[in-house]
Amino acid sequence: MERLAGGIMMMSGWRRALLAFCAGLFGVLALQPIGFFAAMFVSFSLLVWLLDGATGQAHHGYLRRQFPAFRVGWWFGFGYFLGGLWWLGNALLVEAEQFAWALPLAVLGLPAALGLFYGFATMLARMLWSDSWGRIAALAIAFAVMEWLRSFVFTGFPWNAIGQTAMPVPLMMQSVAPLGIYSITLLSVFVYAAPALIGTRRGAGIGLVLASVMLAAHVGYGAFILYQVPQAKADQTGKIVRLVQPVIAQTMKMDDAAARTIFEEHLSLTAAPPKPGDRRPDMIVWPETSVPFLLTDNPEGLARIADVLQDGQILLAGAVRAEPAQGGGEARYYNSIYAIDDQGQIIAAADKVHLVPFGEYMPFASLLASWGVDPVAMPGGFSAALEHTLLPLPGGATFYPLICYEAIFPYEIDPQITQATALLNVTNDAWYGDSPGPYQHFHQAQIRAVETGVPLIRAANSGISVVVDAQGRVSAGLDFNVKGFIDTPLPEKPKQIQSIATQNAIFAVMAAFMLVVALFTRRGFIFMKN
Incomplete structure (x- = not known):
């Protein structure tokens, strides 16, 4: 040696x-x-x-x-x-x-x-x-x-x-x-x-x-x-959450002509009956940007969601949210999560705070635009929310939203976490294909659950979609590139939440x-x- x-x-x-x-x-x-x-x-x-x-x-x-x-x-x-x-x-x-x-x-x-x-x-x-x-x-x-x-x-x-x-x-x-x-x-x-x-x-x-x-x-x-702290047994009397994993190829998601097909695929997995002996879900979670159009501009889309949801069910869906232009300016777009009830009404929303440079917004936009470089999908890119917004839902559950790669940042967790039932991470890792990326992303989100002492609910387009307890143990989930859904009890509200300070x-x-x-x-x- x-x-x-x-x-x-x-x-x-x-x-x-x-x-x-x-x-x-x-x-x-x-x-x-x-x-x-x-x-x-x-x-x-x-x-x-x-x-x-x-x-x-x-x-x-x-x-x-x-x-x-x-x-x-x-x-x-x-x-x-x-x-x-x-x-x-x-x-x-x-x-x-x-x-x-x-x-x-x-x-x-x-x-x-x-x-x-x-x-x-x-x-x-x-x-x-x-x-x-x-x-x-x-x-x-x-x-x-x-x-x-x-x-x-x-x-x-x-x-x-x-x-x-x-x-x-x-x-x-x-x-x-x-x-x-x-x-x-x-x-x-x-x-x-x-x-x-x-x-x-x-x-x-x-x-x-x-x-x-x-x-x-x-x-x-x-x-x-x-x-x-042994892994808790499933509480069959509590709320049931369904994670939808549609495995939509990114090339298809970029095709405007496929928007209706993508939307109906999500609705189909949402409406599917639970496995024999299981209760119907109380809430359904779709991945990041799962809605392929602006819901607020598409009453028919909200009506279809209302048709599929049963009484009392709530849909949490990743979507693009638009704020109309004011005073002659341009409209603003947000990468968001909508909470939608069984009447097709948007009852809550949370916007992404930490955007991806060069993917969701353009640093030095004016300079690069003069060179003809504009890699973002929305005009002018996405706008960032000023702070994280909790998603309180009927029935008592409150989610702390982490959209896509927000889950890799420890300091994205603010004191509001003390009010949360679970972290909610929606993402679309289909951009990166069958590679180590989705596994690395899930691992970091899993660590965030242990670091905060708060369970994690994670819905990913191509995987890995899971429910993780506050000790990082997977209680239910779908492997990468497995199309389908999983119904599982909502984790209990944590008894002790860790202090980042x-x-x-x-x-x-x-x-x-x-x-x-x-x-x-x-x-x-x-x-x-x-």
């Missing part, structure tokens, strides 16, 4: 860059749908050894001496994000004749940009580097801070955060409830990087012991919680502690050698 570590430290030039890229790429095995979290032990051990040898020229200035570490981190991040996000290019192939030119920007440009965060993480860590176990504490805090920044800088894109790889199954998700995703990221990087200490024998003892304790506590706490405070305390460890070991105050 020491010979291997020494050889990696001595690498330079393209060999160092290639190994960093491969280390990040190998870590993709820890992402869904594979979820082999142990791959990260290899990735981060290699990264530590590469950083051990990433020293700048002595005659260079202080910041310039950190550039070798930045390059290592960038190549590591480029490999990780390229392997984890290549499937985004599928969305551009839906209308290839119009958008195929942007394929390199999505497949290569986005990973290159996201790699900057990891480049700055390794650069920051190298500034705190030492010969002892404190250097993995420095790496942990640097990655955790950069993952936190990645969640909101330039509107944010925290997809596939390192901490998510440490939570492949509900057993390993429970720690996120008291700690939050960024504390989990902090601890995960420390644990993943610990095996590198074996190859250098500097501080290996205490570093490996601490990492082992952290990992054991992570798994042990999960086992304790799942034992204390408390989780953030814990992260700040843990980050400060790791910083102290990194600084003290760097100066030789604590265990410079094993």
Whole structure:
């Protein structure tokens, strides 16, 4: 092991860059749908050894001496994000004749940009580097801070955060409830990087012991919680929710001539009788943008919904909502969820707050429009709501809506969550075809349920449509690309909802502690050698 570590430290030039890229790429095995979290032990051990040898020229200035570490981190991040996000290019192939030119920007440009965060993480860590176990504490805090920044800088894109790889199954998700995703990221990087200490024998003892304790506590706490809170049996006396999964191809959804066929397909699955012995659903959930026209401009569509819904049933449907133009301006369009009763009346609505850049709205729209670039479907794109709006329904259920990729943002959850019966995530992942994308998206929504302590109801056009309890366990659902519906009891209102503010405070305390460890070991105050 020491010979291997020494050889990696001595690498330079393209060999160092290639190994960093491969280390990040190998870590993709820890992402869904594979979820082999142990791959990260290899990735981060290699990264530590590469950083051990990433020293700048002595005659260079202080910041310039950190550039070798930045390059290592960038190549590591480029490999990780390229392997984890290549499937985004599928969305551009839906209308290839119009958008195929942007394929390199999505497949290569986005990973290159996201790699900057990891480049700055390794650069920051190298500034705190030492010969002892404190250097993995420095790496942990640097990655955790950069993952936190990645969640909101330039509107944010925290997809596939390192901490998510440490939570492949509900057993390993429970720690996120008291700690939050960024504390989990902090601890995960420390644990993943610990095996590198074996190859250098500097501080290996205490570093490996601490990492082992952290990992054991992570798994042990999960086992304790799942034992204390067994999966609830289906309450056949409560409300029943039906999740509709129509599996409509994205090319068909883009065809205006197919609008009526798509609408009738949703109505057919809504009207289908329950399985023998099951009660009829009290509410039905359709995926994101499932209604292929403006309902408010189509009384016939609302009348058809009223024809299909039985007495007392409520439909929750993803749809585009329009606000008429005022004062000579343009109409505004929102990606929304409608609640519609059995009379065909819209009784509640919630609009999407966090829009997808270049998909639902155009950053720098005026400049890009002058270049002839306009990739959004609606004139001028979608408008964003100012805040999340709860969906209170007759009968007592109240949903906290998360439309599409809003479910990947921890800070999209505001204090209103205390009033919610469940998170409601509607999405259309058909854009990305049969790829890792839908599995990664579901995994992040599943983690959000555990992080908040609130059950999740998720309806996806092509899957994965599920009901998940507050411990992340799937109680019912449909696999990816399985057309149909599932009827299942509405989860009970959670007894304890986690505080995002408390989780953030814990992260700040843990980050400060790791910083102290990194600084003290760097100066030789604590265990410079094993």
